[in-house]
Amino acid sequence: MAAQKTVDHKYVYDFAEGNKDQKDLLGGKGANLAEMTNLGLPVPPGFTITTAACQAYLATGSEPAGLADQVGSHLDALEQAMGRTLGDPEDPLLVSVRSGAKFSMPGMMETVLNVGLNDRSVVGLARQAGGSTGPDSASDSDRFAWDSYRRLIQMFGKTVCDVPGEDFEHALDDAKRAKGSDLDLDLTADDLRALVDTYKKIFRRHTGRDFPQEPREQLDLAIRAVFESWNAERAVIYRRQERLPAEAGTAVNVVAMVFGNLGTDSGTGVAFTRDPASGAQGIYGDYLANAQGEDVVSGIRNTVPLQELERIDKKSYDELLDYMARLERHYKDLCDIEFTIERGKLWMLQTRVGKRTAAAAFNIAGQLVDEGLIDLDEALHRVNGAQLAQLMFPRFDLDHEFQPVATGIGASPGAAVGKVVFTSARAVELAGQGEAVILVRRETNPDDLNGMIAAQGILTSRGGKTSHAAVVARGMGKTCVSGADQLDVDIPAKRFTVAGQTVNEGDVVSIDGTTGKVYLGEVPVMPSEVVRYFEGTLDPEQADVLVRAVHRIMTHADDRRRLAVRTNADTKADAARARRFGAQGIGLCRTEHMFLGDRRELVERLILASTDADREQALAALLPLQRADFIEIFREMDGLPVTVRLIDPPLHEFLPPLEQLAVNVAVAQERGEAAAREEALLAAVRRMHEENPMLGLRGVRLGLVVPGLFAMQVRAITEAAVAVTKSGGSAFPEIMVPLVGAVQELETVRAEAEKIIAEVVGGSGVEVLIGTMIEVPRAALTAGEIAEAAQFFSFGTNDLTQMAWGFSRDDVEGAFFWRYLELGIFGISPFESIDRDGVGRLVRIAAEEGRAARSGLKLGVCGEHGGDPDSVHFFHDVGLDYVSCSPFRVPVARLEAGRAAVETAGSDSR
Numbered sequence: 001m002a003a004q005k006t007v008d009h010k011y012v013y014d015f016a017e018g019n020k021d022q023k024d025l026l027g028g029k030g031a032n033l034a035e036m037t038n039l040g041l042p043v044p045p046g047f048t049i050t051t052a053a054c055q056a057y058l059a060t061g062s063e064p065a066g067l068a069d070q071v072g073s074h075l076d077a078l079e080q081a082m083g084r085t086l087g088d089p090e091d092p093l094l095v096s097v098r099s100g101a102k103f104s105m106p107g108m109m110e111t112v113l114n115v116g117l118n119d120r121s122v123v124g125l126a127r128q129a130g131g132s133t134g135p136d137s138a139s140d141s142d143r144f145a146w147d148s149y150r151r152l153i154q155m156f157g158k159t160v161c162d163v164p165g166e167d168f169e170h171a172l173d174d175a176k177r178a179k180g181s182d183l184d185l186d187l188t189a190d191d192l193r194a195l196v197d198t199y200k201k202i203f204r205r206h207t208g209r210d211f212p213q214e215p216r217e218q219l220d221l222a223i224r225a226v227f228e229s230w231n232a233e234r235a236v237i238y239r240r241q242e243r244l245p246a247e248a249g250t251a252v253n254v255v256a257m258v259f260g261n262l263g264t265d266s267g268t269g270v271a272f273t274r275d276p277a278s279g280a281q282g283i284y285g286d287y288l289a290n291a292q293g294e295d296v297v298s299g300i301r302n303t304v305p306l307q308e309l310e311r312i313d314k315k316s317y318d319e320l321l322d323y324m325a326r327l328e329r330h331y332k333d334l335c336d337i338e339f340t341i342e343r344g345k346l347w348m349l350q351t352r353v354g355k356r357t358a359a360a361a362f363n364i365a366g367q368l369v370d371e372g373l374i375d376l377d378e379a380l381h382r383v384n385g386a387q388l389a390q391l392m393f394p395r396f397d398l399d400h401e402f403q404p405v406a407t408g409i410g411a412s413p414g415a416a417v418g419k420v421v422f423t424s425a426r427a428v429e430l431a432g433q434g435e436a437v438i439l440v441r442r443e444t445n446p447d448d449l450n451g452m453i454a455a456q457g458i459l460t461s462r463g464g465k466t467s468h469a470a471v472v473a474r475g476m477g478k479t480c481v482s483g484a485d486q487l488d489v490d491i492p493a494k495r496f497t498v499a500g501q502t503v504n505e506g507d508v509v510s511i512d513g514t515t516g517k518v519y520l521g522e523v524p525v526m527p528s529e530v531v532r533y534f535e536g537t538l539d540p541e542q543a544d545v546l547v548r549a550v551h552r553i554m555t556h557a558d559d560r561r562r563l564a565v566r567t568n569a570d571t572k573a574d575a576a577r578a579r580r581f582g583a584q585g586i587g588l589c590r591t592e593h594m595f596l597g598d599r600r601e602l603v604e605r606l607i608l609a610s611t612d613a614d615r616e617q618a619l620a621a622l623l624p625l626q627r628a629d630f631i632e633i634f635r636e637m638d639g640l641p642v643t644v645r646l647i648d649p650p651l652h653e654f655l656p657p658l659e660q661l662a663v664n665v666a667v668a669q670e671r672g673e674a675a676a677r678e679e680a681l682l683a684a685v686r687r688m689h690e691e692n693p694m695l696g697l698r699g700v701r702l703g704l705v706v707p708g709l710f711a712m713q714v715r716a717i718t719e720a721a722v723a724v725t726k727s728g729g730s731a732f733p734e735i736m737v738p739l740v741g742a743v744q745e746l747e748t749v750r751a752e753a754e755k756i757i758a759e760v761v762g763g764s765g766v767e768v769l770i771g772t773m774i775e776v777p778r779a780a781l782t783a784g785e786i787a788e789a790a791q792f793f794s795f796g797t798n799d800l801t802q803m804a805w806g807f808s809r810d811d812v813e814g815a816f817f818w819r820y821l822e823l824g825i826f827g828i829s830p831f832e833s834i835d836r837d838g839v840g841r842l843v844r845i846a847a848e849e850g851r852a853a854r855s856g857l858k859l860g861v862c863g864e865h866g867g868d869p870d871s872v873h874f875f876h877d878v879g880l881d882y883v884s885c886s887p888f889r890v891p892v893a894r895l896e897a898g899r900a901a902v903e904t905a906g907s908d909s910r
Helices: 023-038 051-060 067-082 121-128 140-161 165-179 189-207 215-229 233-242 293-298 308-312 314-331 358-370 376-381 385-391 424-432 446-454 468-476 529-535 545-560 572-580 591-595 597-608 612-636 658-671 676-688 700-705 709-726 743-761 777-781 783-787 797-805 809-823 839-853 869-878 887-909
Strands: 012-014 046-049 095-101 111-115 250-256 267-274 281-289 335-342 345-353 409-412 415-421 437-441 457-460 479-482 488-490 495-498 501-504 508-512 517-520 564-568 586-590 641-645 732-737 769-774 792-795 858-861 882-885
Touching: 012 023, 012 067, 023 046, 023 051, 023 095, 023 250, 023 345, 046 067, 051 215, 051 250, 067 215, 067 250, 095 215, 111 140, 111 215, 111 293, 121 140, 140 165, 140 189, 140 215, 165 189, 215 250, 233 446, 267 308, 267 314, 267 358, 281 308, 308 314, 314 335, 314 345, 358 376, 358 385, 358 545, 376 545, 376 887, 385 545, 385 869, 385 887, 409 468, 415 424, 424 437, 424 446, 437 446, 437 508, 446 468, 457 468, 457 508, 468 479, 479 508, 529 545, 529 572, 545 887, 564 572, 564 887, 572 612, 572 887, 586 591, 586 882, 591 597, 591 612, 597 612, 597 676, 612 641, 612 709, 658 676, 700 709, 700 743, 709 732, 709 743, 732 743, 732 792, 743 769, 743 783, 769 777, 769 783, 777 783, 777 797, 777 839, 783 792, 783 839, 792 839, 797 839, 839 858, 839 869, 869 882, 869 887, 882 887
Parallel strands: 415 437, 437 457, 457 479, 564 586, 564 882, 586 641, 641 732, 732 769, 769 792, 792 858, 858 882
Antiparallel strands: 012 046, 046 250, 095 111, 095 250, 267 281, 267 335, 335 345, 409 479, 415 508, 488 495, 495 501, 508 517
16 A cells, blocks of 8 residues: 655634634535534534635645545544445445535535445445345335436536536436326436436547546535535625635535435425524424435425424424524524434434525524623624614505405515516626516526525515525525415516416516515505604614514614724705704715705806905805705704714816706807807806816815815805704714815915814804815825814715725726626725725725824714725724714614624624
């Protein structure tokens, strides 16, 4: 025997060697199989090939040194434990080869079952199962063996050798049609033996070789296929959608096969320790007799509720409930469990912390606190802002008479309305055109992921709460109704029929992922109970369980957070709503919005002013209007700070477009009509035309070039604050100068502003702060100088992102961002979530250098990132004082600010 190679890495672990905390190395499935093994639960023996092996394989394109030997030694140990040899013709050991990344990626990577079967061991498997071995036998045991063999060829062919899956499916459909049945259970052993021959021919036609008969070759090729599936298109898309790291790799689990397709005393199922849709305690799951696990999750056969197992096999049912309770107590969370029963023997095949809907996440967190399993800090950690945002979406208003045409299983809650489409490609196409669509399938599979992402909701005629459609939809927060078997779905014809009616592609349907009901046409929607709670129209003590759970966790988030949360609001109505939602002030009030509508004529007079007197007259007319606007906002935010940004956009944006003016002037001239006003405006627009107005005469530059413009606004703001104070209120204005790039710009504006403020304030006691928006990279890099003239910084991360990247947001998102996301250059748009390495570094530099120069410098952010959950954590870490966002996102920011504080405290304690 040749001496074994010495290797530096241990790439293979027996289940007994790991635990649940080793997900980075063993993947989620492997770590949890190890944990269940250590808990003494009945787990089939097996071993895990680590994520490190996958990473090494993907980096080099070949297996790392020593892996084959380590797999061989663990396979030897597995064979000894089982008393069988892989693929032995007399008494074969069969194994499954399953993926298992650190993060759950349901259905995105590959699995191969029944590895070890070949033309000889299939006979041994039949004998092992208790049947005869005669070539014409049609016994149950023979049927089981040949059914297992055809499954192996089908899965191996598709997964390992890229044989089109539909070729196998068509052959199976033909066999069932010849039998006059829709069920594969009606195929006899002889039928399945013939189907195996057909499958082999399909395999050879596509691969140019016979189906491999050597068991170890099957195993090695299957392992390699699982490694490679990490970079399969659907897996890559899923990781981008869920923001999962691309470099993590997947582990591979090799497990001794146990069979749920041995007859009516066998079966397979999926169980949840609580309802993943609502969080309610109880018994939830699906069971399918005489089946293998893929039959359940694929949705190709409709399951029975898990409670039916008590009637079918009470012993296994009672054991399962005991194991479920033990696992939930051990993991202190909702557990998702896969199991198989082989002739009355229960085997635990997998457990993991289960995916859940947003409502279930909040409800379960509260329940576990009540049960003493977790504390409120952990409950806050287990929910997130994206889930809270989902709960704020509208729901169907069914007070009108809308009758459902079908009822399936409410697999993932929500109210979704859209045009019916039957393929993922069509869903992507229409969604790209701005259409809302509902993807309708018999059942989904991993190749449908693009369409599921694009759709508002998913509707299937097959499957249950644990089918592929249900699991993936819950993970993405998509509305889903599965198992609506009243629907007769005809994919080639692009239609389905239900209740005597035909629904064609493009027709509108509405689906309710909570009740499972399907409606034809558009059902109106109404505000969610959670929004009513935030608006103060619903007492949490009188509300349902979900609202009480949200209230409890939000209260704790507010108690724990360090970051204040303000809002971006330009009107009294926006300010009022944001305050009801918990805003602690206004972080951005855009004054340019106050120049629109019926005030455009005054702005035109300002722009067209040819003398100082004309300009001063226009500004004098605008002053009382601006003052009245600020009085309304200060009163609405009584006692809270309001940051007012002085006018920012170029003045020509307040004028009609160049093309429109040119046409109006030309038409007037053609008709011989007077058009003095239009001609003056056209001349002004041409005079102020800029090739790149976002980098032109705007912000502080505009205030320095147009005499009196900023002065008028500063006076209006200060006079409004004094008026509110004198009437018994409290106003705390903060004047923000936009687009500053040099401290001298701010110094010039501040000097003029302070004279006006001192004149207006008098003895009123009103204090007005003056600061700047950090949105130019140079300002961030010279923040120490600018802080000497600023009492606060507010980071305008929208413009800061544009200027740091050299992107024009209005142009690039539709032009090429999709390609950047596809190529993995972006994991997410930098306008959606802060670019920590680039833009974030500018923020960090400015915060540190600004505070070093002025210890009391107030720091906030008012760009769109202020309401992004991940960005809020970054701003907490940088040390900002507040984030500001749109009114609707205020609760999300409050929650994430609390989570950021809890997670920081947790890491500090560690």
